[in-house]
Amino acid sequence: MDFTDSPEEATFRREARAWLEANAERRTYPGETWKARYGESDGLARAKTWQARKHAAGLAAITWAPEYGGRGGTPIQQVVYNQEEARFLVPRGYFEIGLGMCIPTLHAYATEAQKQRYTPKALAGDEIWCQLFSEPAAGSDLAGLRTRSVKDGGDWVINGQKIWTSGAHFADWGIIVTRSDPRAPKHKGLTFFFLDMRSPGIEVRRIKQVSGASNFNEVYFTDVRVPDTQRLGAVGQGWGVSITTLMNERLAVGDVAGPDFDEVFALARATELPDGPAIENAAVRERLADWYVRQQGLRYTRFRTMTALSRGETPGPEASIAKVVSASKLQDIASFALDLQDMGGVMLDATESPMRAAFQEALLAAPGARIAGGTDEILRNIIAERVLGLPADVRVDKELPFDELPTGSAAERPRR
C-alpha cells in the first residue's frame, strides 16, 4: 500500500497544477465561492470565459474522445485534475449538469450531426444545459411525471411544469422527459427530448430556498413546440433514456461541500463552556470523534475508488456511500456547532458568527443536501438493491394506465 501517484499520474498532476497556477485564482478565505466573489451576472460571464480557457487547454472533458473535443485521457487523470482544481476558486454550478448528464445522454441517443453540433459548444461554455426532470408531483418517483407531449405534424407540443431545475434561468438548452401516452402504464408512456430554452411558451421562475438562495427554478411550458428531430430515443421509451441520464448523475454526485471535522474541531478548541474548554468536555469529544471517523472513512473510501481507477478497473460499490454519509454529517456538524455557540448561535452574521457564519449557512443548506441528487431514502434503496441485492419494492402502480393512478394533493405549494 502507498499513497503516491504512479509516474504518469505525477507528471499529469504537475501539468494540471502548473496550468491552474497560471490560469486560476486562489480563494482569499476557506470556503469562498465563485458566486460570493463575483455575484450573479458577472459570475456567469466570467464562468464562461473560464470554461473556454479550460477547454482550450484540453481540460474540460479529460476522458472524452478527441473527436468531440475531449482529451482522450483516463478516469484517474480526471480525478487528479479535480483534486488539483479543488484548491482553486473556480466556477461551480454552471457546466456540471450539461457536461455530466445532458451531453452524455445526447451521446447515447442523438445523431452524429447533433453530437458534433452540441458537444464542442457545451465544452467551451458557449452553451449551458439544464435537466428538466423533477415535477411538483414527481421527485423520487420521477416516472410519475405529468408534463404532456403531443405529436403535431413534425413537432411535439409540450404543456406542463418542471421544478428543481438548476440553472434554467441561464441555460441555453435543456433535456426533458415528458408523458406522451397517459393511457400506458407510467414507465411506458414517456418520451424524451432536448429543446431550446428560449422557445416561445417557456417561463422560468426562480425558487427561493430555505437558505434564502435561489439555485433552482420552476419551469412552465405552454404549447412549447419541439421538432421531432430533437427526440432522444423512441416514442414511449423515455424512461430508459432518463435512466442513462441518472446513472451519470450518480457518478457526478459525491461529497457535499461545507464545514467538516476540521472546522468543528477548530471551533471546539476555541470555545469556552461554563465548566471549562469545550474540547475537554467528554460529550463534545465523543461527537468530534464520530465525525473524524466518518470523515476519514469517506476519505479512505475515495482512495479505494481511486486505486481501482488507477489500475484501470471499475470501482466497487463502496463509492455509493459518499453522499448519504456526508449530507447528514454536514447537518449534524452544523447543528452542533451552533449549540457550541450557545445563545449566540442564532446569529447569522459574517462578522459576529465564527468562520463567517459558515456553520449557520451550512445548517440552512444541509436539508437540501439530503434531498438533491437522490434523497437519503432513495440512496438507501439503491444500496439495498444494487449492492446488497435485495428486491425492489412491490409496486401498486406498475401495470395500471397512468391516468387511472390515485393522486394526492400534498404536492401543491402553499399560496402566499
Added chain:
Amino acid sequence: MNFAFSEEQQALRDQARKFLADRAAPTRVRRILESDAPYDRELWRGMAELAWMGTAVPEHHGGAGFGYLELCVLAEELGRCLAPTPFSSSVYLATEALLLAGSPEQQGRWLPRLALGEAIGCFALAEGTRAPHAGNLQTEARGGRLGGVKLPVPDGDVADFAIVAARAGDGPAGAVSLFLVDLGAGGVTRTPVATVDPTRSHARITFEGAAAEPLGAPGAGWPLVERLLDRAAVLLAFEQVGGAQAALEMGRDYALGRFAFGRPIGSFQAIKHKLADVYVAVELARSNAYYAAWALSTEAAELPVAAAAARVAASEAFFHAAKENIQTHGGMGFTWEFDCHMYYRRAKLLALTLGSTARWKDKLITRLLLGEAQPQASRADT
C-alpha cells in the same frame, strides 16, 4: 495511489477463507459455545500447520517473515468465521509485546514457539470492572515477585505465559512496568470466568509471589501498554470488519428468503434501509482499517491516530451489524439455534477487549490535540 491488498495477499485471503469454511464452520464454533472446551484445538493445530501465528514474526525469530498486511488479511478471515482460538491474545498481544520490548533472551525463548503455535501467550491488563489506567493498577511486582489479581484475562486459562501490566514496586512511585510471567510456575492460580461470549475463554489469574521478569525498561510500562494496544487495535479492527461483513451477509440472506405479508421481507424499506445503514458502517470501518493497516505495516507516525479511528469505527460497525442481524431475523434471531447470537456476543466482546469505544474516542481526540501525526497529507488528496 495503491490503497488495496496485493494479488498475493488476495490469494492468501482465498486460501484462508477456504480453509476456515471447512475447519471453522459455524457448527464447529457452536461446538465450543456448547462445551467446556476453552478453544478449538484442532483448528489451532491446522492454523499452526499453515504457520499463521508467525505471519509477521521475522524469520530469524522462527516466523514466516511476511508483514502486517498479511496478518490483517488473516485477521479479517478469522473474524469473519468467529474462530474460537487464542490467536488474538497470542499473536496480536503477546507476540507483539515480545517483538516491541523483549530482551534477546526473552525473544529467543518464546518467539519461535509462539510463531509455530506451540506456545500460547496472553496479555493481562484489566483488574475487574473499572477501566485500567496508569494510575489505578493494584497488581504490583516487588523484588521479582508479583502479587495481585488480573480479571478478566483473555485466554488466561490456556496460555503458557502472560505479559502482565503491573505497578513496579521497585521503581519510581506509581511507575508501571510490563512483566513476563510463566503461568505454569508457582504462585499462579487460574480459574475460568464466564463472559458474554463463551467461544472465547477468559480467566481470573491470582498472583501470589509469582516469579515475574521485567519486559522492557522498568517504569516505562504504560507508554508500552498504549503502543501494544494500538497495534492490537488495528488487527482486531480487521477481525471486527470480517465479523461485521459476515453478520451483514447473514441478515441479507435471511431477508431474501423469509417471506411475510406475501413478499420477501428484504423488499420492505424498513429492512432495506436498516441493512443499507449497516453496509455504510461496514465500509467506513473497512476504509479506516485499511488506513491503519498501512500505518502499522510501515511503522508510520500516523499509527496512534489511525489505530484509534479504526478501532472506533470497527467496534461500532460490528455491534451495529450484529444487533441488526438479530432484528432482521425477528424471533428466529433470538433463538439459540440460529447463529445470530454468536456474532452479537463476539461483537460486544471485541468492542471491550482493548478498552471501551468511549475511551478510544477520548484517546483519538487527545492524540489529535497533541498533533500526533495527522493522516498523511497525500499529494493525491483533496
